[in-house]
Amino acid sequence: MISVERLTKRYGDVPAVEDVSFHCAPGTVTGFLGPNGAGKSTTMRMICGLTRASSGSATVKGVPYGRIANPGRHVGVLLDAAAQHSGRTGRETLALTAQITGIGQDRVGRMLDLVGLAGKPARRRVGGYSLGMRQRLGIAQALIGDPSVLILDEPANGLDPEGIFWMRGLLRDFADRGGTVLLSSHLLREVEAVADRFVVIAGGRIAAQGSKEDLLAAPGGTLARGLDRSALDAALAAAGLRFQSKPDGSFLVDAPAEAVGRAAAAAGAVLLELGQAGGGGLEELFLNLTTGARPEPAREGVLQ
Numbered sequence: 620m621i622s623v624e625r626l627t628k629r630y631g632d633v634p635a636v637e638d639v640s641f642h643c644a645p646g647t648v649t650g651f652l653g654p655n656g657a658g659k660s661t662t663m664r665m666i667c668g669l670t671r672a673s674s675g676s677a678t679v680k681g682v683p684y685g686r687i688a689n690p691g692r693h694v695g696v697l698l699d700a701a702a703q704h705s706g707r708t709g710r711e712t713l714a715l716t717a718q719i720t721g722i723g724q725d726r727v728g729r730m731l732d733l734v735g736l737a738g739k740p741a742r743r744r745v746g747g748y749s750l751g752m753r754q755r756l757g758i759a760q761a762l763i764g765d766p767s768v769l770i771l772d773e774p775a776n777g778l779d780p781e782g783i784f785w786m787r788g789l790l791r792d793f794a795d796r797g798g799t800v801l802l803s804s805h806l807l808r809e810v811e812a813v814a815d816r817f818v819v820i821a822g823g824r825i826a827a828q829g830s831k832e833d834l835l836a837a838p839g840g841t842l843a844r845g846l847d848r849s850a851l852d853a854a855l856a857a858a859g860l861r862f863q864s865k866p867d868g869s870f871l872v873d874a875p876a877e878a879v880g881r882a883a884a885a886a887g888a889v890l891l892e893l894g895q896a897g898g899g900g901l902e903e904l905f906l907n908l909t910t911g912a913r914p915e916p917a918r919e920g921v922l923q
């Protein structure tokens with residue numbers, strides 16, 4: 620469990636994070652989303668005790684991170700894959716982490732296997748690693764202590780499509796076995812594919828949070844487009860349906876798709892498109908929430 624309560628960070632007069640609260644439960648992957656400079660990394664750093672909060676608090680498994688004895692056994696953290704020591708090999712890096720964490724060295728080989736760095740890559744110096752390889756090594760470091768919580772800042776950065784697919788499976792499996800995952804990413808489709816909950820932050824404030832189902836649920840209504848705009852307009856009106864026309868020539872109808880289809884059929888209006896409105900997924904949600912003005916404080920599960 621990760622609990623963040625009214626976390627705030629100011630750099631001088633500039634607020635980087637303001638009044639941010641959310642919870643990540645065991646068995647779930649929480650996608651932490653926001654545009655550049657939104658405050659994701661600062662929030663994650665505060666959770667991990669690397670940046671001191673101006674106010675508010677964060678706990679992991681009920682205690683502040685800094686008070687967890689041997690945190691690597693409980694919380695796997697990957698905040699900056701580029702920060703690894705470039706002179707050590709991948710295997711040496713993991714061996715050192717295992718030693719510090721008090722983990723048997725046998726787990727080093729298992730983790731290298733798991734992240735796809737076994738063999739020759741493990742013997743190479745990290746300085747010669749690609750960003751994707753560093754991310755894999757960072758994930759191995761995060762997992763080596765067999766933690767129940769993972770905090771990962773942009774772990775998919777630099778991974779190729781196969782790597783992203785692999786990581787998605789790894790995180791899903793981790794959560795399905797009862798683990799807690801907090802994951803920030805710019806790769807919206809990847810987050811959409813793996814996360815159960817989203818926390819969206821913009822301008823340092825929570826713009827929305829809730830379950831995937833709640834946040835991505837269509838606002839209701841049916842989107843319809845006809846071959847002849849005025850014919851469909853007349854058909855919808857004749858059926859007594861409430862609707863509004865959109866600038867692109869389609870109609871947003873306050874009725875199920877079947878009713879719209881029947882209205883069009885009854886009037887002989889040819890339909891080119893008929894579907895649920897608002898199916899733009901996470902990308903549309905993200906853009907709606909984060910484009911433009913600084914949002915006001917949000918309520919749980921409610922979009923601003």
Ligand SMILES: Nc1ncnc2c1ncn2[C@@H]1O[C@H](COP(=O)(O)OP(=O)(O)OP(=O)(O)O)[C@@H](O)[C@H]1O
Pocket residue numbers: 630634635636653654655656657658659660661662
């Ligand atoms: N050490 C610092 N000193 C001053 N301002 C900072 C510092 N660290 C972060 N900031 C500012 O705080 C705000 C939030 O930054 P943060 O790195 O947390 O955003 P982010 O959501 O992680 O962005 P990105 O997606 O680009 O990594 C930004 O305006 C940033 O410039």
